[in-house]
């Protein structure tokens with residue numbers, strides 16, 4: 001039996017394995033659990049991520065039916081159950097990259113914040129950040145985010161907000177220095193709202209997108225031209241490959257710097 005790749009979420013005390021769809025999941029699950037004593041449950045992916053909440057369907061294969069774990073990543077602990085919400089353990093390096101860019105006194109709006117991995121890591125890495133409003137539409141993810149800010153002792157910085165970004169970001173118009181937009185399949189449709197959340201002097205937007213490798217450069221160029229035309233402000237941007245998404249297609253982050261000056 002060949003073991004294909006699988007994801008592990010959790011800690012050395014309790015983890016779960018998430019395997020790809022296969023015909024002999026029980027056999028594979030048993031092998032994984034035998035090799036890793038901390039893996040207490042095995043789930044099998046049954047679908048792609050879908051719907052507004054970007055959840056996946058799983059089949060429970062074996063072990064403990066309670067699939068809630070505390071996932072450890074870069075000095076942080078995130079309590080979560082992957083069956084109830086979106087979480088990817090593969091994005092830790094990118095979260096750290098963003099957290100390391102944050103300056104003291106910034107207000108950082110995290111849209112689509114899930115259980116709070118960006119928000120909490122930012123609060124941990126930049127102790128002098130002002131505040132981190134974090135908007136998420138999935139109520140179960142928001143409950144976990146509330147729990148996670150306590151577990152990580154960042155209660156005074158992270159502000160969990162339950163609701164749709166389209167409505168909830170309005171109270172942050174003109175108040176933020178930096179916006180994180182980790183909803184790659186649809187974040188571009190929220191770009192103008194994100195711009196409105198920046199302070200009048202401008203700031204930084206981290207926009208996540210999914211593009212074919214050979215089309216990404218042109219797609220981003222067109223997107224930025226269109227955006228600049230709408231907001232009539234000077235901007236510069238840099239595009240980075242984050243992770244493979246599907247064959248020849250990647251998740252990218254576009255770091256957009258919007259400066260004070262208006263375009264003529």
Ligand SMILES: C[S@@+](CC[C@H](N)C(=O)[O-])C[C@H]1O[C@@H](n2cnc3c(N)ncnc32)[C@H](O)[C@@H]1O
Nearest residue numbers: 052053086087112113114136137138164165182
């Ligand atoms: C790709 S996940 C990212 C979650 C989290 N930032 C992370 O890295 O684990 C996108 C999240 O956005 C949430 N979401 C989707 N549309 C939303 C909306 N209009 N308003 C607020 N949250 C939304 C989903 O429920 C999901 O948790």
